[in-house]
Amino acid sequence: MSRAIGFLLCSALLVAPAMGQKRVTAKTSAGNAGKLIALRVKGSTRYTDQDLLAACGLRLGQPAADGDFKEAVQRLGDSGMFAGAAYSFSSSGASTTLELQLTDVGKDKLVPASFENFPWFTDTELRGELQRMVPLFQGEVPLAGSLIDHIQEALQTLLDRKQIPARVDYLRETAEEGGKLLGISYSVENLEIRIQNVEFPGATPDLLPGLQVAARRLAGAPYRRTSMAKVAEVDFLPVCLKGGYLRASFARADARLVSKAEAAPAGGEVEVTAILPLTPGKVYSTSGIEWRGNAAVATADLAPLVHLPVGQPADALRLRKDLESATRLYRSRGYMAVQIKPDTLFDDGNSAVHLVVNVVEGDLYKMGELEINGLDTQSTARMREAWTLREGQSYNADYPAKFRNLAEQILPRGVNWAVTVHESLDAKEKTVDVEVRFKQQ
Numbered sequence: 001m002s003r004a005i006g007f008l009l010c011s012a013l014l015v016a017p018a019m020g021q022k023r024v025t026a027k028t029s030a031g032n033a034g035k036l037i038a039l040r041v042k043g044s045t046r047y048t049d050q051d052l053l054a055a056c057g058l059r060l061g062q063p064a065a066d067g068d069f070k071e072a073v074q075r076l077g078d079s080g081m082f083a084g085a086a087y088s089f090s091s092s093g094a095s096t097t098l099e100l101q102l103t104d105v106g107k108d109k110l111v112p113a114s115f116e117n118f119p120w121f122t123d124t125e126l127r128g129e130l131q132r133m134v135p136l137f138q139g140e141v142p143l144a145g146s147l148i149d150h151i152q153e154a155l156q157t158l159l160d161r162k163q164i165p166a167r168v169d170y171l172r173e174t175a176e177e178g179g180k181l182l183g184i185s186y187s188v189e190n191l192e193i194r195i196q197n198v199e200f201p202g203a204t205p206d207l208l209p210g211l212q213v214a215a216r217r218l219a220g221a222p223y224r225r226t227s228m229a230k231v232a233e234v235d236f237l238p239v240c241l242k243g244g245y246l247r248a249s250f251a252r253a254d255a256r257l258v259s260k261a262e263a264a265p266a267g268g269e270v271e272v273t274a275i276l277p278l279t280p281g282k283v284y285s286t287s288g289i290e291w292r293g294n295a296a297v298a299t300a301d302l303a304p305l306v307h308l309p310v311g312q313p314a315d316a317l318r319l320r321k322d323l324e325s326a327t328r329l330y331r332s333r334g335y336m337a338v339q340i341k342p343d344t345l346f347d348d349g350n351s352a353v354h355l356v357v358n359v360v361e362g363d364l365y366k367m368g369e370l371e372i373n374g375l376d377t378q379s380t381a382r383m384r385e386a387w388t389l390r391e392g393q394s395y396n397a398d399y400p401a402k403f404r405n406l407a408e409q410i411l412p413r414g415v416n417w418a419v420t421v422h423e424s425l426d427a428k429e430k431t432v433d434v435e436v437r438f439k440q441q
């Protein structure tokens with residue numbers, strides 16, 4: 001006897017059954033069920049026969065009939081991991097062979113799954129448990145379907161086994177609200193997991209003190225991998241860049257329980273040691289600095305602003321501040337839209353870098369209209385007279401700060417004044433309109 005049934009599955013329209021829901025199986029009898037002796041799969045390159053056998057809830061050597069096969073294929077389709085699924089089976093005496101025809105969902109329909117704060121498991125342990133409990137999970141989840149929820153339920157089961165009083169939730173990650181889905185992030189909620197200290201495996205002796213100082217502010221903070229990644233970029237990486245470790249990189253954070261007890265104590269908090277592996281790379285020294293594109297400001301005026309001695313470690317933080325000084329110099333001469341960006345040419349053989357500073361000067365801006373607000377007529381007239389940067393002159397971005405100090409000497413005594421300056425650039429006319437606001441405190 002042979003029979004074939006086929007259908008396409010549209011994942012957006014499928015309603016996934018809960019993982020813990022009771023499985024409804026078609027009734028079988030000696031007359032219509034034989035032992036399932038083999039499963040053959042065609043079309044799927046993502047999964048093995050063993051993966052699919054476990055995922056669809058069938059077992060070799062157990063009785064199975066058409067109703068069981070329908071339910072098995074429905075489970076696979078509901079997962080969201082297949083764009084199409086069909087099945088056929090053949091029986092010979094008391095033996096049945098099942099054949100699945102599957103079409104894997106496209107790679108563009110999958111996003112990575114990440115795990116924010118599960119310090120009771122290593123990554124290897126967690127993924128191993130999940131793949132055993134959710135055989136279709138290989139690190140990525142579909143944009144639609146039941147697999148996302150099945151992983152959540154499996155994670156909850158793992159916590160329950162350890163008697164951890166917490167709830168597992170997940171977040172759909174996007175670059176912006178309503179934007180493209182980038183991943184699914186699973187996290188432990190309703191339980192405080194706080195950082196006691198931070199370790200930096202791989203850090204060199206010269207970097208470790210600075211990293212430890214920067215890590216002090218994390219004591220008592222909630223532990224989450226995404227937060228650690230941001231802190232690594234904002235607080236820890238600059239420590240490396242300052243020392244000339246220009247290619248330093250931090251791996252994904254991990255955590256280790258401070259207490260050997262797996263369950264949360266009576267206070268409902270868990271303390272962890274956050275672990276942030278570092279690959280520092282080489283220390284690069286400065287071999288030379290070259291300026292390109294500057295015409296309005298001479299190299300002789302710009303070069304002294306950069307304090308990176310040749311042969312010394314290339315302090316990338318110092319370079320950033322020095323180039324800000326160069327930008328201010330240009331803006332003081334009216335080049336309000338100037339852009340200054342360095343290119344780093346690495347010489348790995350000599351552990352050196354040659355810096356090429358590219359300048360795009362932009363247009364020269366001139367002083368536009370001046371507006372004084374918040375003073376009486378007489379005081380306004382005095383302020384206009386004191387403002388010596390006249391309309392049509394090259395604009396000086398340093399001038400407003402100097403004028404603010406001068407204005408404080410002209411203002412009536414006995415009153416605290418707040419003085420603010422607002423600049424408005426007109427890109428078409430290449431002018432800067434200035435509004436000076438005075439407000440009594």
